[in-house]
Amino acid sequence: MTQLALVIDLNVCVGCHACVTSCKSWNTSGWAGPMPDKNPYDEDPSGVFFNRVQTYEVGTYPNTETVHFPKSCLHCEDPPCVPVCPTGASYKRKDNGVVLVDYDKCIGCKYCSWACPYGAREFDENNKVMKKCTLCIDRITDLTLPESERKPSCVLACPTSARIFGDVHDPDSEASVAIRELGGYPLQPEWGTKPANHYLPRRKQKIHISEDELVRADNPLRKEDELPYDPGETLDDVAW
Amino acid sequence: MHPAFSVIFLTTLIGVGQGLFLALFTGQIYSLAHLLPDQSSETFYGVGSALALLFLIAGLGASFFHLGHPERAWRAATMWRTSWLSREVIVLPIFMALVFFYGLAHYMQWSQPILVVSDTMPVDWTLLLGVAGSVVAFVLFVCTAMIYASLKFLEEWHTYLTVVNYTLLGLASGFMLAAAFSAFMQIDLVAFYGTWAVIFTLIATVTRSASLIRNKNLRHKHSMASAIGVRHQTIRQIAQGFMGGSFNTREFFHHRSPFFIRMVKVTFLFFTFPLPIALIIAGYMGESSVLPIAAFVVQYLGLIAERWYFFAEAKHPQNLYYQNMA
Numbered sequence: 430m431t432q433l434a435l436v437i438d439l440n441v442c443v444g445c446h447a448c449v450t451s452c453k454s455w456n457t458s459g460w461a462g463p464m465p466d467k468n469p470y471d472e473d474p475s476g477v478f479f480n481r482v483q484t485y486e487v488g489t490y491p492n493t494e495t496v497h498f499p500k501s502c503l504h505c506e507d508p509p510c511v512p513v514c515p516t517g518a519s520y521k522r523k524d525n526g527v528v529l530v531d532y533d534k535c536i537g538c539k540y541c542s543w544a545c546p547y548g549a550r551e552f553d554e555n556n557k558v559m560k561k562c563t564l565c566i567d568r569i570t571d572l573t574l575p576e577s578e579r580k581p582s583c584v585l586a587c588p589t590s591a592r593i594f595g596d597v598h599d600p601d602s603e604a605s606v607a608i609r610e611l612g613g614y615p616l617q618p619e620w621g622t623k624p625a626n627h628y629l630p631r632r633k634q635k636i637h638i639s640e641d642e643l644v645r646a647d648n649p650l651r652k653e654d655e656l657p658y659d660p661g662e663t664l665d666d667v668a669w
Numbered sequence: 670m671h672p673a674f675s676v677i678f679l680t681t682l683i684g685v686g687q688g689l690f691l692a693l694f695t696g697q698i699y700s701l702a703h704l705l706p707d708q709s710s711e712t713f714y715g716v717g718s719a720l721a722l723l724f725l726i727a728g729l730g731a732s733f734f735h736l737g738h739p740e741r742a743w744r745a746a747t748m749w750r751t752s753w754l755s756r757e758v759i760v761l762p763i764f765m766a767l768v769f770f771y772g773l774a775h776y777m778q779w780s781q782p783i784l785v786v787s788d789t790m791p792v793d794w795t796l797l798l799g800v801a802g803s804v805v806a807f808v809l810f811v812c813t814a815m816i817y818a819s820l821k822f823l824e825e826w827h828t829y830l831t832v833v834n835y836t837l838l839g840l841a842s843g844f845m846l847a848a849a850f851s852a853f854m855q856i857d858l859v860a861f862y863g864t865w866a867v868i869f870t871l872i873a874t875v876t877r878s879a880s881l882i883r884n885k886n887l888r889h890k891h892s893m894a895s896a897i898g899v900r901h902q903t904i905r906q907i908a909q910g911f912m913g914g915s916f917n918t919r920e921f922f923h924h925r926s927p928f929f930i931r932m933v934k935v936t937f938l939f940f941t942f943p944l945p946i947a948l949i950i951a952g953y954m955g956e957s958s959v960l961p962i963a964a965f966v967v968q969y970l971g972l973i974a975e976r977w978y979f980f981a982e983a984k985h986p987q988n989l990y991y992q993n994m995a
Binding site for chain 1: 991
């Protein structure tokens with residue numbers, strides 16, 4: 430079985446919001462759109478987004494670290510939002526594991542959003558239906574696109590390649606390898622939702638150098654210089 | 670959570686309707702056992718069932734205001750295998766139909782026995798419909814409460830006490846309305862229904878207090894560390910990703926001060942429990958026909974506050990991601 434997902438590298442994300450804008454730009458006029466805004470240039474603006482980049486400060490000054498944290502639907506393997514839907518509008522695709530909403534069946538009761546601990550669903554007040562990240566289902570399943578473009582809009586837009594798209598059930602996919610080798614983790618694992626999207630942690634590269642490695646203990650001159658050693662003529666210098 | 674009045678009115682109004690129906694049928698059973706005198710099938714059971722139906726229709730009507738697409742509401746009956754909301758959508762109309770036919774059977778006096786059990790107990794249509802309606806009324810209490818109790822990460826709701834409280838508060842307010850109805854129609858059942866209403870209200874006081882104490886001592890499973898997956902005790906949100914509002918900042922917050930919340934709690938604890946009990950007892954002592962009605966009205970107002978608090982109290986884990994604008 431295939432389970433498509435994103436692996437987001439928090440070590441690389443710079444919080445530029447390119448994924449947010451490219452997501453909205455692609456999806457508002459695509460299969461999953463529109464994503465309407467209310468008062469976009471006025472007081473108290475509001476709008477529908479499938480993807481948000483948030484920023485957190487970890488620790489207390491001066492020992493702080495800034496974490497930019499992109500958040501979209503995690504396409505859970507056991508999605509709590511799907512069984513609660515009374516109409517079957519909320520569903521998980523059997524062939525690739527993407528969680529979607531059928532806008533023609535949605536009655537706008539918002540119960541699925543209550544059932545999502547991640548706040549991944551946003552209600553469209555104009556069309557009165559629930560909307561959410563589709564993993565750009567209209568791109569990734571479009572066989573007319575070249576394979577390099579069969580990826581979600583956010584992945585293609587990311588300038589630092591912080592987003593990896595792939596099948597997390599295929600152990601050899603780039604996404605699976607990244608999760609396995611770089612310590613990928615799911616969000617709020619305590620609820621047993623088994624999110625398909627994973628996050629790669631912040632990683633600090635450190636090497637340990639001890640004092641005697643800086644000043645060579647076995648250096649006869651006690652300083653770094655060329656050795657006063659003349660090897661004399663070697664076999665190489667002999668002219669044959 | 671943001672308390673939506675459509676849902677508050679839905680749950681409280683149908684609770685009253687279910688309770689009133691159960692009260693009417695309890696009266697019929699007592700009459701059948703010759704513990705109470707027989708009541709008029711037209712003015713008591715007929716009008717009483719119509720009143721219960723009125724509350725159920727009002728509740729159903731309120732629920733439509735919660736929907737973005739009410740014209741598609743019929744679709745909500747499809748996923749009954751997995752969704753408690755879907756089950757409620759199926760059970761509520763069945764219950765309304767049973768209440769309607771129960772009232773109709775009484776009003777048309779279809780009281781000829783269809784069969785007689787052990788030569789002593791005549792079974793007619795009203796009894797059969799009453800039994801069926803009573804079973805479905807309890808099923809409906811469970812369906813309504815399980816919509817909230819089944820959401821495991823809304824830990825304030827995820828307890829059997831939610832089902833117990835919805836059932837007991839529905840019974841208490843329904844029997845209170847039965848007492849008020851009897852007082853209004855000058856039927857000699859005010860003391861009978863009043864006693865049951867007081868009993869249910871007292872038990873509900875215990876169970877609702879138990880859920881308040883449970884939720885006060887609740888240690889949430891979710892934390893900032895598991896929300897973003899960074900193992901640190903001090904994590905502060907600097908930006909939630911946008912400067913304005915969004916569905917996430919509106920739907921899951923009550924946007925009220927702690928003082929306001931505390932006042933709602935005090936109000937509902939006073940209006941739902943001690944005040945109606947005092948009023949109904951005073952009505953019994955003074956043989957007043959107004960005080961039982963006042964008792965019901967006061968308890969219903971208390972229930973609106975109770976349900977408002979029930980929603981406001983629940984802390985949704987998604988709020989961890991929406992704490993600071995910028």
